[in-house]
Amino acid sequence: MNEQLKTILSKAKLNFVILGVILIIAVLGKFTNPEFTxxxxxxxxxxxxxxxxxxxxxxxxxxxxxxxxxxxxxxxxFIGAVVLIQAGIFTYLTTDYVFAILMVTLGFASIANLYRHYQEFRF
Known part of the structure; x- marks a missing residue:
């Protein structure tokens, strides 16, 4: 494997883990709790x-x-918001809404960070 590609993959493995976890949540959620998913x-x-x-x-x-x-x-x-939701302080938020915010934030941040590492790749 090309040395540049190895370097990029090692820098961006957290990004791939996050994107993979989002995909796993989507697949497993359809089987375990489809309404919530x-x-x-x-x-x-x-x-x-x-x-x-x-x-x-x-x-x-x-x-x-x-x-x-x-x-x-x-x-x-996310954890802080869920604790405050369960405590009754954030009565206007729901856990699924905060979880959706977490997924969108981490997904787009991962893609942007991955792009930053991808820019270094030269053919």
Whole structure:
């Protein structure tokens, strides 16, 4: 395998893991809890049309040098929001909506970060 390709794949393995997990969630969710999965993915589809969320995710993925911090921060924000939803503080949010936000954010941030690494590849 080409040395440049090995370098890019080693830099971007977290991106592939995130995108793979989103795919696994989609497939396994259809078998285990299809109602929740459909709700999450319909909400995620609607969130993509909210361009400010997409721009924020792309900015996080493309311009934050340590992508692990983006992933950890997004997951920590998700966990915090779910705890506050369960505590009754965020009465206007639902867990499936926050999960859809997490998926859209991590998905677009992963693609933007992957593109940043892909730009280094020269034929």
């Amino acid at each position: 459909n709700t999450v993915f319909v909400t995620a589809d609607q969130l993509v049309s909210d361009l400010y969320l997409v721009f924020i995710a792309i900015t996080l993925g493309a311009f934050i040098p340590n992508f692990k911090l983006v992933v950890i921060g997004a997951i920590a924000a």
